[in-house]
Amino acid sequence: MACFLVSAAEAVVVTAVEKHEEKKEKSEEIRVTVDAPVKVPMSRKLKWLTYMLWGGVILLAYEHVWHGEVVPWFPFLTAMSDPGDAAEMFHEMATIGVTMAVIITVCWFIMCKAADAIMARKSQLPAVGQEL
């Protein structure tokens, strides 16, 4: 009914945090040493999550328009016009909506850990010109 709204709320929060993190990283002095392993910046990781969340939200919102659950006029959600339907919608948001947001966040967390592991592995490779 409106399960995508939970992910949309998460997407708004994560986008704000990502922008803040990006600003913070830009203002910090960048010190790169040859031996230091290349780390994936937090802002980059958060960008992955925002892309997944916004992408999912846009495509699911389209699905809801398709099924007539979202309309372009007030109150935009057809379930809001009836108290019984509204209660069902809130229950759906609390169950399916939260599960969707949790699945995406857990997958993103695993992805970040995998990216860190890959970067650590890559940095152990011999430098160019160095014998294997």
Next chain:
Amino acid sequence: MTLLITVFAAIIVTIKWYTRKDDTMQLGLLVFMFWGASLMWLGDAIFGYIEEQAEFFAPAPADMLNDAYLGLSVVALALVIWLVRLLITDPKGVVKSSIQKSVASDSKKKAKTA
């Protein structure tokens, strides 16, 4: 069916992203969009399975057709979003050079007529 079509789209785009020569096509956005939507529909499918059990895997043909149609529409929408972003950011400068060329030819024509 919508979940299945989106997952296949995500897999195909991910393979294309992995085998790309450079990042000018900005496939990353498409990869994240399809995987994000797939994961969200997976959540929906989990609840659908809990509610309907085995019946979840045997939908009515009319529902399946509608879902397939929806799945294809979703893929089309994602592709349009990606394409619009690609044209606006114009990483290869194709749009810019094309506009410059047309402006230059227009000014040449105006100079000839004057």
